[in-house]
Amino acid sequence: MMTHFRLRIWIILFLGMALSVPSAYGLDKGPLSALGFQELSGNKEAPDFTLLGLDGRKVSLQDYKGKIVLLHFWATWCKPCIEEFPTIERIHKEYKDKGLVILAISIDKGGREPVKSFIDKTGVSFPILLATDGNIKGAYWTWGTPTSFLIDRKGKILGRALGPRKWDGVEARALFDAALKD
Secondary structure: OOOHHHHHHHHHHHHHHHHOOOOOOOOOOOHHHHOOOEOOOOOOEOOOOEEEEOOOOEEEHHHHOOOEEEEEEEOOOOHHHHHHHHHHHHHHHHHHHHOEEEEEEEOOOOOHHHHHHHHHHHOOOOOEEEOOOOHHHHHOOOOOOOEEEEEOOOOEEEEEEEOOOOOOOHHHHHHHHHHHHO
């Protein structure tokens, strides 16, 4: 069964193509495609994981069922990742009380200290998790950074975005607003 969010996206795409008018979001495309997300076929369940956070706490994706999750793979050596961090921080502050969770998974191989040192300098407040082995990258088909996944309240992957984004832009806000309405 198609979720209301996915149905709304398909209706917007159809109307946008058929009528050549802007969608209800003020965009010419649906929110996922407007931000460059690729829809994954089969309404795929997001693979669960348990990773260690920088605060020493174990975090599982399962802990966030009922929330919209932006799962973001990044690294301290990835310049585009670093450049988009301020936009992710702004979205985190704006949407954290509305039901959006941002989980940023560092794929750095140097362990906790280099990542912690970097995060302390940047001052971001969204959760940072450590990918201690390659299993999480393989489970999410992640071979480059940054790569992001939008996961719905039921734990299904809505789409994958390869490369950097302006996470606090109009398209991103339209996407998060639409996802949070469902």
